[in-house]
Amino acid sequence: MKSLASVDAKALPGSLSAQHLTLRAGDRVLLEDFTHTFFPREIWCVVGPNGAGKTTLITTLAGLARPAHGHVEIDGERIDTWASAALARRRALMPQHSHDAFGASVLDVVLLNRFPHLTGWGWEGREDRAAAHAALETLGLASLAARDVLSLSGGERQRVALAAALCQAAPLLLLDEPLAFLDWHHQIDCLTALVRWTRASPRTILFSCHDLNLARRFATHALLLEGNGVAHTGAARDVLTPALASRAFGYPLVLIEQNGYEALVPALPEAPC
Amino acid sequence: MSLPVSNARASMNARRACSVWVVLALTGLAVFVAALALGSVTISPWQVLLALAHASSHVADGGPAGDLAGEIVRSLRMPRALAGFSCGALLALAGALLQVLLRNPLAEPYVLGVSGGAAAFAVAALFAGCAWWLVDLASFSGALLSIGLVLGLARREFWRGERQEASPRLLLTGVVVATGWGAAITLFIALAPDDRLRGIVFWLTGDLNGAASPWPALVALAVALGVAVPVAPQLNVLLRGDALASSLGVPAAKLRLRIYVVASLAAAASVTTAGTIGFVGLVVPHALRLVLGNDQRMLVPASALAGGIAVMGADLAARTVIAPAQLPVGVVTALVGVPVFLWMLLGKRR
Numbered sequence: 001m002k003s004l005a006s007v008d009a010k011a012l013p014g015s016l017s018a019q020h021l022t023l024r025a026g027d028r029v030l031l032e033d034f035t036h037t038f039f040p041r042e043i044w045c046v047v048g049p050n051g052a053g054k055t056t057l058i059t060t061l062a063g064l065a066r067p068a069h070g071h072v073e074i075d076g077e078r079i080d081t082w083a084s085a086a087l088a089r090r091r092a093l094m095p096q097h098s099h100d101a102f103g104a105s106v107l108d109v110v111l112l113n114r115f116p117h118l119t120g121w122g123w124e125g126r127e128d129r130a131a132a133h134a135a136l137e138t139l140g141l142a143s144l145a146a147r148d149v150l151s152l153s154g155g156e157r158q159r160v161a162l163a164a165a166l167c168q169a170a171p172l173l174l175l176d177e178p179l180a181f182l183d184w185h186h187q188i189d190c191l192t193a194l195v196r197w198t199r200a201s202p203r204t205i206l207f208s209c210h211d212l213n214l215a216r217r218f219a220t221h222a223l224l225l226e227g228n229g230v231a232h233t234g235a236a237r238d239v240l241t242p243a244l245a246s247r248a249f250g251y252p253l254v255l256i257e258q259n260g261y262e263a264l265v266p267a268l269p270e271a272p273c
Numbered sequence: 274m275s276l277p278v279s280n281a282r283a284s285m286n287a288r289r290a291c292s293v294w295v296v297l298a299l300t301g302l303a304v305f306v307a308a309l310a311l312g313s314v315t316i317s318p319w320q321v322l323l324a325l326a327h328a329s330s331h332v333a334d335g336g337p338a339g340d341l342a343g344e345i346v347r348s349l350r351m352p353r354a355l356a357g358f359s360c361g362a363l364l365a366l367a368g369a370l371l372q373v374l375l376r377n378p379l380a381e382p383y384v385l386g387v388s389g390g391a392a393a394f395a396v397a398a399l400f401a402g403c404a405w406w407l408v409d410l411a412s413f414s415g416a417l418l419s420i421g422l423v424l425g426l427a428r429r430e431f432w433r434g435e436r437q438e439a440s441p442r443l444l445l446t447g448v449v450v451a452t453g454w455g456a457a458i459t460l461f462i463a464l465a466p467d468d469r470l471r472g473i474v475f476w477l478t479g480d481l482n483g484a485a486s487p488w489p490a491l492v493a494l495a496v497a498l499g500v501a502v503p504v505a506p507q508l509n510v511l512l513r514g515d516a517l518a519s520s521l522g523v524p525a526a527k528l529r530l531r532i533y534v535v536a537s538l539a540a541a542a543s544v545t546t547a548g549t550i551g552f553v554g555l556v557v558p559h560a561l562r563l564v565l566g567n568d569q570r571m572l573v574p575a576s577a578l579a580g581g582i583a584v585m586g587a588d589l590a591a592r593t594v595i596a597p598a599q600l601p602v603g604v605v606t607a608l609v610g611v612p613v614f615l616w617m618l619l620g621k622r623r
Contacts, residue, residue, distance in 0.1 A: 064519050084522035095516035099376055102512065102567045107284055115510050115521045122506030122570060123287040168521075 014040040014202050016061060016091075016172055020070035023056050030056055032229035033070070040171070040202035043195065045209050045219035045236060049249050052227030054208040055096060055176055061206065062093040062174050074172070088116035091172035094165040096180070100149050106160050107132055107145040113168040135167035138193050154181035162190060166197065173197075175207035179214070187211070191218040212253075212264045216240050224248050240264065285568035293571055297578035301358065304582050308354040308589045309346050313596055316342045325351075355487035356546055357588040357602065358581035359494045361553050363543040365580020366497055368554030369572055370536040373508045374529055375444050381555035382540035385447030385533075389454025390419025391544040392477060396461045399473050408476075409545050416541030419454065423447050424533070479550030479603030481588050493542035494577065500535045501573050504528060508569040550603040552610045553580050563617050583610075 017037040023030040030053030038044060046054050059065040061072055063079035072079040074090055082090070092113065114128040124132075136142050139159050149157060158181045165173060173194075179187045194205055195218060206223075209215050215222055215236060222239040224232040226248045232239045245264060246253045252267040309321045316324075324343035367382035374380070382388065394415025398408040427446040458477070465473055475482070507523045518525045543550070557580040561572055587605040594600065 059516070062520055064516065084524070088520065088522035093516070093520035095514065095520070097514065098517050099512065099514045102378065102562065104567055105284065108566070108568070109513070111284070112510055112513060112517075113521065115506065115523070118506060121287065123290075129284075 014075065014171065014204075015073075016204060016206075017073040017076075018061065018070065019073060021060065021067050021072070022069035023053050023060060024068045025051075025053065025056060029229040030227060031225065031231055034231055035070075036223075036233055038204055038206065040204050041198055042204055042221055043198055043219045044204075044206040044221045044223055045215035046206060046223045046225065047209060047212060047215055047240070047245075047248075048225030049227055052225040052248075054225060057223075057225065058093070058174050058176050058206065058208060062091060063087060064093070085116050088168070088170070090170055091174060092165045092168035092170040094161055094173070094175045094178055096176040098161055100157070103148045103150045105145070106136070106141065106147050106149055106152070109149050109160055110135055110164045110167050113164040116168065131169060132163075132167050135163040138166060138197070139163045140189060155183060155186060158182055159186065159190065171201070171203045173203070173205045173207075175205065177209065178207050179209055179211065187214060194218075212240050212245060213262075216262065216264070285566055285571050290568070290571035290575075293565060293575050294578065297575055297582065301578055301582045301585070304586045304589070305354055305358070308357070308585055309350045311589060311593055312345075312350060314342070314345060316346060321346055352487045353481055353588065354585050356490055357481050357585040359487060359490035360481070360543040360547045360550060361557075361584025361587075362494050362577040362581035363490065363497060363539040364550060364554040365557035365576040365583070366494075366501060366573065367536040367539040367543075368580075369558035369569075369576040370501060370508075370532045370539075371554075372558060373512055373569060374532050374536065376512060377444065378559065379555075380444070382536065382543070383451065383549065383551075383554070384444070385423050385537065386419045386451035386454060387416050387537045387540040388544050388549045389451040389458070390422075391416035391541060392549055393454040393457040393461075394418075395476055395544075395548070396458050396465075396473050399469055399476060400461045400465050402469065413541055413545040415454075416537070416544060419450060420534070420537040420541065423450055426450070475601050476548040478601035479548040479606070480601040481547050481584075481591075482599060487546075490542050490546040493539060497535050497539040497542075498574065498577060500531065504531065505570040505573045508532070508573070512567075512569070547584075547602070550584060550606055552603075552607045553583050556610050556614045557583055560614060560617055 015037050018034050021034040022032050023034075046057060048054055056065065060067050063072060063074075063082065074082065074087075079087070110132045111124055111128060114124055114131060117128060118124065133142070133145070136145055139162060141156075141159055141163055144152070144156065144160070149160060152160065158178065162175070162178050165175065165178075179190060182190065191214060194207075197203060198205055207219075219236045221234065222232075222236040224239050224244055226232075232244055232248075242253045242255045242264060253264050254267045256263050256265055306318055306321055309325075310316050310318050320342050324346040327343065364382050368380070371380040371382060371384065372378060375384075391412040392415070395408050395412035398411035403411070423443075423446055427443045462470070462473060507518070507528055510518045510521050510523050511525060511528055515525045518528075540554070558572060558576045561575050561579055565571060565575070583606060584602060587609065588602040590609075591600040591602045591605045594605075
């Protein structure tokens, strides 16, 4: 679908734009001729079944993987023409995995994402420390600042990685499964913090996620990958419908409404007694 | 049991790093003066300083005795102390870099087969009864050959960058190549005549007695530090994985190649000068990490300084403890290093 393809991205600073993007994994076409522009103050949820290409798309949009066809533009400039340091100040990526072979304090791990802002001999200044503490504060991690990352639980590490991405202070955030390992409460806290973050100044977030209901509630828009080349874009509630989601996930889903709350649930067969 | 690790998790900053370097440099200076003063003839530190001050002058100021002392300091002890310092520094630097490259705390300068190649060629030269300079040449060529071999076999691991886990294929390639060299060395030892065995064993354990001149190793150290220290901030990022590193603007593949080449050449320079001194490259970076944290900006220069101090000090012990007999310095580094490191590791509160 090319809902906004006709809009000229070059006229719009602050935009991320995919131009005729084709993504492949081996022989499989994940996404075909995808053209779309993402604007500031939009929160996009990238959903799709396993192996549909969510990580590939996010990595490509970050400029770290080459698409089979097409290209990505940020602020109207092709992403491969950006200088690496300038690009790192423009967009932050939170990868699905990071390594913790050696111990380090939570604060130090978060401070690493200030790398594109370092000057001189490459030591962090007062501003960098302030940004790191602010990011930890935003995600309720201030009390963990001095802890060793190796002693943290999976969910805590995930929030530390998210705080690190925020601390990079890039107006475009690309998050690959930021809510993995998080309990309900923390998923909602993180999404609330991200919503607040996009409202503070013109910022854009794309995150991949498996919880369609949280996506419907917190994301302004959704990008549904079917994994066969087809993608649906639009307002979250228009894309994450029982019909489209059932088709993409290959399992029947129904929308339940009660007291003003909505939930997409799998239409499971009757439980055996 | 607890170690002074209370500040281990405090953030490193430029001022703390500088104080670490200054403390290490002063310790190094003290060990250097001790290495020049102590030995079969004890020379007072004052005479050592005089000898150093007059290094360029032929005029001795204390009569024949002073002249002799000056001669011992200048032409025997100083080259040996400097060679020890630069070898230790090169090894610890290489170890620190490879631990980042392989993202593996068990990495050390010899794990990728550099020393194996050097040792196999050097042992072959010793076996053939070659002159010392031929042994040095053989060992450096062996190291280069081994570096080229691993680089050629595992080149894809450098460029592609691992998607999931830390580079096990690069590590495995190096380990297997090293094992091959090990077999070649054993073969030479099995065939070597008895009168050459002692030289071979000393070479393999690491020995500064045969170090001809400290200058090649010192120059190698300066170059290695010049290449490694400016990228230290990027190494911090690389440790957290390729995806994060590239997203922060660090050219991961180029950086990996650069540290592999620097670390390997550093190890090669050290092995050529003093044989395979063990343990320093593994333990010195870890000991510093346990006490001071894992910030590469501090750790890379500090490892070099501490490694230099360790080998220079160990060599001082090696030639004074059971004087007039001498021990291979590698035996001292391991004998002292093993218990000290175990104490640090196991005493650390988790």
